[in-house]
Amino acid sequence: MEDYEQYLSNNAEDDERRAAAQVMEGLAGLRLEAKLREVAAEQAVQHRRTLWRRLLFTLAALAFLAAVAYWFFSKNEATSSVPPIEKQAPSAPAPSKEQAPEHDKLEKPREKPPIAQIKPKEEVPELPVPIFPTFAVQDEVIPEPLHAAPDLVAARGQGEANAALKALLDQLWYVDYPPFGLKIDATYRSADQLLQQRNFSAAYLDLEQIEQIQADSLSRRIARENQKLLEKDPTASPVAASPMANDTLLYLKAYCLLEMGEGQEALFYFSRMRFPDPAWIPQLTWYRGLALLLADKRSEAIALFNVIAANAGHPYRRQARKALKLLQ
């Protein structure tokens, strides 16, 4: 207490000492009170800081959760926006014959098929030089094909190229029977049964016979008409008989040939189809792409897959993207 304590001890009277003691006691009390106020203020600052940190953390956590929820729901929305028929079409197990009309019902209401679907088949070779897509080839998860591609090694012989093509096609063989929208009438009953059993060569022979019968019947009819014509006018020139196979037969034959690994032959039958049902077109386009691959027309196949993949409404667009990715 510095000099003043000395002052008290030397000169002070009793009442002065008592007053000094009271002053010192009061000052000590004031000092302790000030100290406790300081500590309380520090504590309050720390509580406020902690409160702000918790608030900040809560907001950050909420923002994170909102972002996750947004991502999750937007992803789900994108998945669910694909029409169910498109999801099932390429990989669904081959529906039974009784289910076929249901396909018709679902496919036929499409009054305006996508541009790629109504393009005439002859236009495909005229497509731009095959390029790889400008859109993102994403890693889309699609189911693996139900059936393996035709055994090219057995059909064409051992060879690296055949094995590689077989391996590629195994991943892309999204080929189902019966084709969507195809109406099988009594004429094709036996071929239909054979195709359901995946006995393609027997089915093909059966279809050949049907074609022959139809051609003979047509020839006979034309011959009769020519005879009648010549009886009336011996100078008239006879009508030439030309094969007039219908599109259902052509489609079934092309399908058989595709499953037998005969790409070039399948393309031939696909190109002979004159008025294919619009409901067939999406699948037909995809099958043409596979036939092009089988026929070693890789660049044309890529061009066709590009068209399919770029068409947001095409049921085989994911398969086409997969194909493009594998072909890159």
Next chain:
Amino acid sequence: MRITEWLTPSNPCRQFENNERLFQALKSLNNSAIRCVQNKAMPSAKKLVEQYKLAPESVDELLNQSSLIFLRKIEDGSYQFQGHAPSSYLVEIMKRVALSMTRKRQTSYESIEGHHDLHDPDIEASNRQRESAELVRQFLGQMGEPCTSVIRLHHIEGYPDEEVVRQGWTRYTTTDSLKIKRSDCMKKLIQIARQWKITNNT
């Protein structure tokens, strides 16, 4: 830094390795040490307030008054470190203060004579100190500047003279002149207190 540490208030006790270090820090009125014992005693304060059916807002008053007594006892040497946790002594003080608070509540409707035997010397000393502090505050107000600041900075806020001079908080530019002035002011303060005692016959 772990997120849990970031989200919880820092533990003021962490810097004191043992009770002795804590006691030494309390002796020098270290803020963290005071916060440490108060934090440790806080749950007991809440419990006592509940137990004695005091108003919930009395928790802070109880803790504050008990801390004042505790620090005064450390300062005047009546509490010596004996290996125990200082906070346990603070809790003991709190029990007595809480009891006195219940008595204070009762005196509003009961005769004060009936409670003479329950008086606590520590609490009485604390009350006496509080009265003295109030008087000194009044006397300082009467003295005016620069004595109020000179005494406050040293005796109440505890700043060293060197810092007071360096910061220029008073008109004195050397520690010697500051000390001389403070001594002079203290003498005046004692004279005011003496005069007040004579006038009030205490």
